[in-house]
Amino acid sequence: VTVAIFVCLACAAAFGPTVAVLCRRLPPGIATWLLSTGSVISAAATCTALGLLSSPWLVQIPLVADVGEWSRPALAAGDPVFTPLAAAAAAILAVSMARGTSEALRAVRRLTAIARLVETLPTDRELYVVCDDQQRRAFALPGRPGHIVVTSALLKALDAAERRALLAHERAHLTRHHHLHLVAVRIAAAASPLLSPAARAAALSCERWADELAATGVGRTAVAAALTKAAGHLPAGGPNGSMAMAASHVEERVQALYAPRPRVQSWRLLVPTLLLISMLVCDGDAAARLTHLLEFAELH
Amino acid sequence: VRTRRGSGDLESEVLAALWAAEHPLTVGEVVEAVDAKLAHNTVHTILTRLHAKGAVVREPVGRAHVYSPLLDDAGLLAHRMHAVLDAGTDQAAVLSQFVGTLSPEQETTLARLVGRRRARGRSRGERA
Numbered sequence: 001v002t003v004a005i006f007v008c009l010a011c012a013a014a015f016g017p018t019v020a021v022l023c024r025r026l027p028p029g030i031a032t033w034l035l036s037t038g039s040v041i042s043a044a045a046t047c048t049a050l051g052l053l054s055s056p057w058l059v060q061i062p063l064v065a066d067v068g069e070w071s072r073p074a075l076a077a078g079d080p081v082f083t084p085l086a087a088a089a090a091a092i093l094a095v096s097m098a099r100g101t102s103e104a105l106r107a108v109r110r111l112t113a114i115a116r117l118v119e120t121l122p123t124d125r126e127l128y129v130v131c132d133d134q135q136r137r138a139f140a141l142p143g144r145p146g147h148i149v150v151t152s153a154l155l156k157a158l159d160a161a162e163r164r165a166l167l168a169h170e171r172a173h174l175t176r177h178h179h180l181h182l183v184a185v186r187i188a189a190a191a192s193p194l195l196s197p198a199a200r201a202a203a204l205s206c207e208r209w210a211d212e213l214a215a216t217g218v219g220r221t222a223v224a225a226a227l228t229k230a231a232g233h234l235p236a237g238g239p240n241g242s243m244a245m246a247a248s249h250v251e252e253r254v255q256a257l258y259a260p261r262p263r264v265q266s267w268r269l270l271v272p273t274l275l276l277i278s279m280l281v282c283d284g285d286a287a288a289r290l291t292h293l294l295e296f297a298e299l300h
Numbered sequence: 301v302r303t304r305r306g307s308g309d310l311e312s313e314v315l316a317a318l319w320a321a322e323h324p325l326t327v328g329e330v331v332e333a334v335d336a337k338l339a340h341n342t343v344h345t346i347l348t349r350l351h352a353k354g355a356v357v358r359e360p361v362g363r364a365h366v367y368s369p370l371l372d373d374a375g376l377l378a379h380r381m382h383a384v385l386d387a388g389t390d391q392a393a394v395l396s397q398f399v400g401t402l403s404p405e406q407e408t409t410l411a412r413l414v415g416r417r418r419a420r421g422r423s424r425g426e427r428a
Contacts, residue, residue, distance in 0.1 A: 124353055127312035129319045131371050148312065155320040160334055163316045167309070 002081060004289070008049040008282035011275045013194050015042045019272050020197035026269075027262045028208035029176075035202040036181040038272055039188035039195045043100070045279035046192045050093035052286040056293060057086030074300035078293045100191030107183045111142070118143035127167065129155065136230050138170055146174035154230055161218055162226035168214035169223065176213070178206040204249055211253055212261070224257040307346070310334075314346050315355055315369065324359065324366035 019038055023031035056079040059065055065072045118141050121128070128149045130137075136154035141147040148170040155163060173179070182202055189199035215223045227250055256262075317333040318325060325333065331343050347367050350356045358365045 122353070125311075125315075125355060126308055127315050129315065129369065150316070152319050155316050156322075158320065160313075160317065163320065164313055164335075167312050167316065171309070 002053070004282040004286040005049045005053045008045060008279045008286070011279045011282070012042045012046040012049070012192065015039075015272065015275045015279075016192075016195040016198045018275065020201040022268060022272065023201045023205055025262070025265075027264055028205050028212055030264065030269075032178070032181050032202060032205045032209050034269070034272060035198050035205055036184045038276060039185045039198045039202075041276050042279060043096075043188035043192040043195060045276075045283050046194070047093060047096055047100075048283045049279075049286065050089045050096070052283065052290055053081060054086045054090035054093060055290060056081050057083055058090060059294065059297075068294070068298075070294060070297040071300040072297075074297040075293070078296055096191045100187055103187045103190035107187060111179070111183070114141060115143055118147060121147055126171075138166055138230065140170040140173040140178075142174060142177070142179045148174070157229050158226055161222040162229060165214050165218045165222040165226040166230070168217045169210045169226070172210040172213035173206070176209065178210065181206060204252065207249065208253060208256060211257060215257060215261075220257045220261075224254045227254055227257070310338075310342070311346050311350065314343060315350060318356060318367060318369040321368075324368040326361070326364055326366050330367065 015038065019035055023035060026034070056075065059068060059070055060072055060075050060079065062072070065075065121141075123145060126145065126148055128147055130149060130151045132151040133153045133156070135151055136157055138148065138150040138154055141149060148167060150166065150170075154166070158166060185195070185199045185202040189195040211223050211227070230250075313334050314330060317330055321329075321333060327340060327344050327347060330347065331338050331340060334343065347356065347358075351358050351367070355370060356367045357370045358367055
């Protein structure tokens, strides 16, 4: 049991950093899907592995053993897991589940708050302009239909093509449901901190995806120009240090827009796919062994 | 390669152009400000629709009209919503900012705002 579980955990540990690096070389749409679904699979596989590692020990607890009608001596004889290790796995699993659940609840609360807010807006219009001549800002409010909110300062700073690029970018966030990708990857990263590089990469990847979709309509130069102008007048110093990251993202996105359009190179997907498959195979193997152990214990 | 734009997309572009302008625009000026290749009639239809929705004001100048954006109820709501998000940001953080990183205080302000809007909407509905 143990070897398979450790292989699974090793693959899960390697997945986050691997995809975070790899995603910069993939088209952003594919990268985003890989980050979100891959992270969810990886987090689920990690939790399953921890569960499988701890269950031979958990079923030896007298009450649990009685409920399952398993013979405790038989379990003890057949259990190849070192007790402190199994107990540690159970503790880590409990913490992971708690963190994942709380992040999921928080995401649901936020999305409901946004949905309620969007409900109060008239549905017959897509764009809302905030009369603010100081700050250049824009964001997308997900919903059915979604809305785009932009400040007047940003609109005044852009020319016609750049305004079209900005609207196309925000519209892409809405039509491709980027918020769901971000929520999924964040929940996965909360459950398994090994995935936090993937969560950071997903934020950039969604923006790149929206940039590329906007660029197919209005051209790469217009998107790059709009981005540069929007970032040109950033208010000095954010309260949570988000500014520096945002600024570096803009630089990276502009560079990506001036570089040739990224191509699909399927060989780059090989490593993350193999990692994900090995996680699932190892989990399956460990689960089969655990079933054997329990069947054996039931007979004695 | 330019993808075909829907009329909803064009509507947003027209509204954005009116907001970007320093003074009220005639239909011809809007065509120039959005896309010189657009038909005068198309833009006129969109402006009429925006006027009906209460997003723009129309003033007669000679035999034509000039249009300017209107800061309406929804715009005011958006303004307060925007004030809620007073953490500095840019394009890169917009989506994640709104979906992911509201502080607890921002969240309560947002919830209060929503509650007020709903109460007002209900009382308006009863009057009607």
